[in-house]
Amino acid sequence: MLRDHTLAVLGTGNIGRALVGGLLRGGDLAADHITVTRRSAAGLDALREQFPGVTATDDNAAAVRGASLVLVTVKPQNATALFAEVRAHIAPGTLVLSTLAGVTTASLADALGAELPIVRAMPNTPALVDEGATAIAPGAHATEAHVALAREVFLAVGHVVEVVPEHLMDAVTGLSGSGPAYVFMVIEALTDAGVKQGLPRAVSRRLSMQTVLGAARLAIETGEHPAILRDQVTTPGGTTITAVAELEKQGLRSMFIDTVARATERSRQLGE
Numbered sequence: 001m002l003r004d005h006t007l008a009v010l011g012t013g014n015i016g017r018a019l020v021g022g023l024l025r026g027g028d029l030a031a032d033h034i035t036v037t038r039r040s041a042a043g044l045d046a047l048r049e050q051f052p053g054v055t056a057t058d059d060n061a062a063a064v065r066g067a068s069l070v071l072v073t074v075k076p077q078n079a080t081a082l083f084a085e086v087r088a089h090i091a092p093g094t095l096v097l098s099t100l101a102g103v104t105t106a107s108l109a110d111a112l113g114a115e116l117p118i119v120r121a122m123p124n125t126p127a128l129v130d131e132g133a134t135a136i137a138p139g140a141h142a143t144e145a146h147v148a149l150a151r152e153v154f155l156a157v158g159h160v161v162e163v164v165p166e167h168l169m170d171a172v173t174g175l176s177g178s179g180p181a182y183v184f185m186v187i188e189a190l191t192d193a194g195v196k197q198g199l200p201r202a203v204s205r206r207l208s209m210q211t212v213l214g215a216a217r218l219a220i221e222t223g224e225h226p227a228i229l230r231d232q233v234t235t236p237g238g239t240t241i242t243a244v245a246e247l248e249k250q251g252l253r254s255m256f257i258d259t260v261a262r263a264t265e266r267s268r269q270l271g272e
Helices: 014-025 041-050 060-064 076-086 105-112 125-129 144-155 166-177 179-196 201-222 226-232 239-250 252-270
Strands: 007-010 034-037 055-057 069-072 095-098 118-122 132-138 158-162
Touching: 007 014, 007 060, 014 034, 014 041, 014 125, 014 144, 034 060, 041 055, 055 060, 060 076, 069 076, 069 144, 076 105, 095 105, 095 144, 105 118, 118 144, 118 166, 125 132, 132 144, 132 166, 144 158, 166 179, 166 252, 179 201, 201 226, 239 252
Parallel strands: 007 034, 007 069, 034 055, 069 095, 095 118, 132 158
Antiparallel strands: 118 132
């Protein structure tokens, strides 16, 4: 389905680069069907070096002309200027995909000044290694075909779920959009904990990273509830139950619940 389309990626940072790389590796789009934009000359040179054959430009208006798919990946604070730049140049019927945190499809439609099909998406940085978690939500003028096309784009870099109603996308931002940062902090903390107990830092870090990766893969592949998997390594009077009791005492569960709540609220504020 994607091979018949042309894609413009506006503001090609980490997520934009991940998607372009995934689409090219999977053969979903040819390089000459993709245009990417950045403001800096150095950024454009890096994109040209990374993606030979892809058109790289600092002209957002030129990028969207003739594109059947437009992916908006700029920072929310830069969105207003971008929309003013491109709104007169996006052809009717063009599918707009947005990764702007907190910005609703209705707001996007107002800003772009047209009844365009819009699908809001929230990917995360593991998309850089094709292990992204992306949630998508369609706007008022997006059909099932548009949603299927959006799903195909983001499947190039990981897993995709559809979220309805759209207001839940703020919770997605707080959970999986910001979530890699939480996990990196867990890895860092586990590494330091191992070092405190005498492990060499390189060994402790390797064990910490593999433990997080392995636990996640076990949960995915078995489909078991995390509590069941935890119980399987929690023997009576053993080391794990002693550690779990300490985590509960320190409020790990409520800490994560409150953390996601704060990030969700911040996503809402960004859209106001």
